[in-house]
Amino acid sequence: MKVLVTGVNGYIGAVLGPYLIQRGLVVLGLDTGYYRDGWLYSDDRRLSHTPETLNKDLRDVAEEDLEGCDAVAHLAELSNDPLGQNNPGVTFRINHRGSVSLAEKARAVGIERFVYTSSCSVYGAGTGIFLDESAATNPQTAYAECKTLVERDVGRMAGAGFCPVFLRNATAYGPSPRMRFDIVLNDLAALAWTTRRIAMVSDGSPWRPLVHIEDICEAIYLSLVAPADAVRGKVFNVGQNSENYRVRDIARIVAEEFPGCEVTVGEVTGDNRSYRVSFDRIHRELPGFVCRHTARDGARQLHEIFKRIQMTPETYRYRAFTRLAQLKYLQDTRQIDDELFWC
Ligand SMILES: NC(=O)c1ccc[n+]([C@@H]2O[C@H](COP(=O)([O-])OP(=O)(O)OC[C@H]3O[C@@H](n4cnc5c(N)ncnc54)[C@H](O)[C@@H]3O)[C@@H](O)[C@H]2O)c1
Numbered sequence: 001m002k003v004l005v006t007g008v009n010g011y012i013g014a015v016l017g018p019y020l021i022q023r024g025l026v027v028l029g030l031d032t033g034y035y036r037d038g039w040l041y042s043d044d045r046r047l048s049h050t051p052e053t054l055n056k057d058l059r060d061v062a063e064e065d066l067e068g069c070d071a072v073a074h075l076a077e078l079s080n081d082p083l084g085q086n087n088p089g090v091t092f093r094i095n096h097r098g099s100v101s102l103a104e105k106a107r108a109v110g111i112e113r114f115v116y117t118s119s120c121s122v123y124g125a126g127t128g129i130f131l132d133e134s135a136a137t138n139p140q141t142a143y144a145e146c147k148t149l150v151e152r153d154v155g156r157m158a159g160a161g162f163c164p165v166f167l168r169n170a171t172a173y174g175p176s177p178r179m180r181f182d183i184v185l186n187d188l189a190a191l192a193w194t195t196r197r198i199a200m201v202s203d204g205s206p207w208r209p210l211v212h213i214e215d216i217c218e219a220i221y222l223s224l225v226a227p228a229d230a231v232r233g234k235v236f237n238v239g240q241n242s243e244n245y246r247v248r249d250i251a252r253i254v255a256e257e258f259p260g261c262e263v264t265v266g267e268v269t270g271d272n273r274s275y276r277v278s279f280d281r282i283h284r285e286l287p288g289f290v291c292r293h294t295a296r297d298g299a300r301q302l303h304e305i306f307k308r309i310q311m312t313p314e315t316y317r318y319r320a321f322t323r324l325a326q327l328k329y330l331q332d333t334r335q336i337d338d339e340l341f342w343c
Pocket of ligand 1 (some may be wrong): 006007008009010012013030031032034035056059074075076077078079080093098117118119120168169170171172173180181223225239240325
């Protein structure tokens with residue numbers, strides 16, 4: 001199977017490309033390279049399996065780019081809430097229109113399997129009860145709204161010759177050479193390493209579901225190779241029930257893996273938005289899927305890497321490891337324009 005992986009130079013993509021190659025798939029990457037300034041470590045042996053990559057914007061993809069591929073794993077989007085809020089118009093044009101158009105082109109050239117990385121953020125503000133895939137979505141940001149729109153529009157295309165699969169990932173954590181320090185566990189781990197202190201401004205009571213980056217890769221791999229009838233048009237929450245954590249518990253787990261790190265908890269705030277997600281369906285219906293990692297494993301792996309590369313506070317705060325800061329830098333230095341195209 002030859003699979004086009006969009007967003008292959010991002011946090012998840014940089015791990016996913018080698019992961020799929022090692023499982024015997026032929027991978028063609030596609031990425032515009034917004035975060036290519038950031039590369040945390042290079043001694044991972046899996047990196048010898050880095051795929052050939054088209055350096056291209058999602059919005060410029062042509063049907064010819066997809067020819068010869070049997071499947072698409074689509075990750076290339078503006079990947080977090082603040083990015084989306086900053087410029088909702090561009091977010092809709094990339095994340096919604098760009099993604100739907102990619103799916104239309106894939107279908108037009110006869111590609112059947114289309115795996116889309118959605119997000120548990122589509123559930124928005126919850127009340128702490130477990131939400132499964134049948135729960136109403138309640139997107140709070142342009143980013144989350146685009147995820148629901150892509151699920152809706154690409155979901156309508158499901159049929160005999162087209163098999164889209166929608167993976168609503170929990171918040172990822174764990175090492176990737178193309179690191180992100182703007183997601184909760186990675187951020188807390190870097191804080192613990194560089195300052196030995198995690199000071200929470202709130203009481204940390206809200207629930208957050210987490211998932212290890214390699215468990216996301218496994219879910220994508222299995223969604224690519226599963227029999228079409230098992231997955232066509234389906235939505236899966238990606239994670240495991242026991243990986244729903246309160247934010248203060250994430251902080252505590254991280255601190256335990258970084259000896260000498262102190263955690264302080266702040267006041268109860270008015271903002272108690274909180275959601276827990278049920279991951280029963282993916283374990284029941286995606287053949288072969290199990291989550292292999294826990295937040296504690298991720299914190300331990302990050303500790304080992306920070307120690308090995310002697311990570312400095314400057315590296316932690318480097319713009320290219322924080323999505324919003326890197327795009328702002330590229331705009332301020334006129335490397336990309338208002339539509340986020342390279343100048
Ligand atoms: N990381 C998480 O916690 C998480 C959770 C749920 C869902 N997701 C989804 O998974 C996907 C990957 O997330 P990530 O954390 O690796 O994000 P990331 O920002 O690290 O990677 C996204 C990649 O896509 C590329 N890209 C962005 N816009 C593009 C465009 N217009 N044309 C071509 N390439 C473009 C970027 O250059 C980047 O390399 C995203 O769709 C994200 O919404 C991520």
